[in-house]
Amino acid sequence: MESDLPLIQPEVAGALQNPDGFLVLDIGGDPVGARVLATLRGTIPVGDFNCFFILNSRRPFSGTVFEVKRWLKRLSGQVGLM
Numbered sequence: 001m002e003s004d005l006p007l008i009q010p011e012v013a014g015a016l017q018n019p020d021g022f023l024v025l026d027i028g029g030d031p032v033g034a035r036v037l038a039t040l041r042g043t044i045p046v047g048d049f050n051c052f053f054i055l056n057s058r059r060p061f062s063g064t065v066f067e068v069k070r071w072l073k074r075l076s077g078q079v080g081l082m
Helices: 010-016 031-039 065-079
Strands: none
Touching: 031 065
């Protein structure tokens, strides 16, 4: 259940489709996390979610505003939801 593999448990995928629920997922802000989100494209109701990127300026590729913007653009392109 707690692994670094790019997959989502069936229970989580089911919770995404529950219109009465509220779900918070910590996917991770790297290419692996982007692949996980991309697998959910058909599960997440369009326009019915918020995606937040929590910035840790001490991580690679996030030392400057330019690097952060480039990183976010790359990740959002991989995800296809934002």
